[in-house]
Amino acid sequence: MSKKQFFLGMLLASLIGGIVALAGVNFLIQPQSANSFDEKQPISFANLLSGDEFTVPDGINFVASAETVVPAVVHVKSEMTYSARARGRRDPIQEYFGIPPREQQGDRPSVMSTGSGVIISPDGYIVTNNHVVENASRLEISLDNNKRYEAKVIGTDPTTDLALLKIEADGLPFVRFGDSDKTKIGEWVLAVGNPFDLNSTVTAGIISAKARNIGILRNVEDGLSIESFLQTDAVVNPGNSGGALVNLAGELIGINTAIASNTGTFNGYSFAVPSTLVKKVMDDLMKYGTAQRALLGVGILDVSQELAESLDIEFPVEQGVYIRSVNENSGGEDAGLKVGDIIISVDGRATNNVANLQELVARKRPGDKVDVEYIRDGKTITTNATLKNFSGTTDIVEKVIPITYEFEGVRFEEIPERVKSQLELSGGAVIAAVNGQKWRNSGARTGFIITSIINENGRVRITNVDKLLEVLKETEGDPIVVLGMFQDGTEYYFEVN
Structure with missing residues (x-):
């Protein structure tokens, strides 16, 4: 053949x-x-591939991750101060004493809002969004097993929209921090939270972008907000805020914070604060009570074709951060940075845009040193910069814990100078907490500023906490009318019988 x-x-x-x-x-x-x-x-x-004979390995499905994370994601219920301007019928006695109109029958002095949180330690520390707990007079935490606790706020950071809560419990399930820097675009992730009050809801998607700035915190803290979000197409809706974004290993890589939507519900993309930033802020709040913000002290813009045309220059790189101003006595000035320099990396990590640079610097504390690589006149130069705080020093700023005074289950403290100046007040006292049932039922709310008390002898102006306690002790057991305002300037009053 x-x-x-x-x-x-x-x-x-x-x-x-x-x-x-x-x-x-x-x-x-x-x-x-x-x-x-x-x-x-x-x-x-x-x-x-179906049936009992075939099992998807844990590393490439969502089951193992969901089983790990769901028990550690909590439902946060916030009782918020009711600050809608009170309205009512004209009352000549109220006008004589200068009492604002009382709310109409049926109006509520408080409203409830809900969100999510993530337990990050077995002794009850919980991370959530600042906007979930802002202005809350009471916080209730519900676990996946239906156990409930009252939480206290350890600290908040509006610049990253994060807050740290604490409940009194031990041996709790918790989610370990992952490294969001290692997260890659296209990687599978799970979003776990309580959308629309649907407890323990899990959705899946992929990381669709990193270092995304969407401008939702633009007006926070003098424009010094940090937005460098992880973008994902995992379904997130109202109530998911403060919940977990995790990888398939069940590690926390982000805190779900916002959605891109014209309707208020999910429309394709959601955004999470990356875990590297979350961990740093949580450590700050636990240790110091306030976030330690480090600044390079330079004004910056994204390198772009539009910027090049407006400045009539040609950039040597397609991506980077252009320095448009340098603050006096700043870490940037001390390191020799100048207007026109283009920062291309910090500590060896590329800074392709402003959000990327801000996040890298925000992970540091005042006094920390960073290596800044930049381009000037076509040459690449590296300098070492010492970061500073808002005051231009390298000091760590610790939260000042105000002295509180208690009367009938209500804690009072002096008005912060910032609030006094903002509301143009000469005196008064702030309700710090309401544990007494009598005052709570009367309408007392955390954060309310007491400016006057009306008793049987007439109206007494409150100048400070000492004066308030003096008046309350003199009239103990007698009915009084408490006048004042919420911290948004809304006037209000309530009667304590």
């Missing part, structure tokens, strides 16, 4: 074998007499 004949024979055998195989498969997937849809539906590769 010649080689030509051999190869022709092999080819003919292959063709015959293929025809027979196709005929056999066609017979299998086209039953002659189908009595059910189980028989009618053709066999496919997916069918062969």
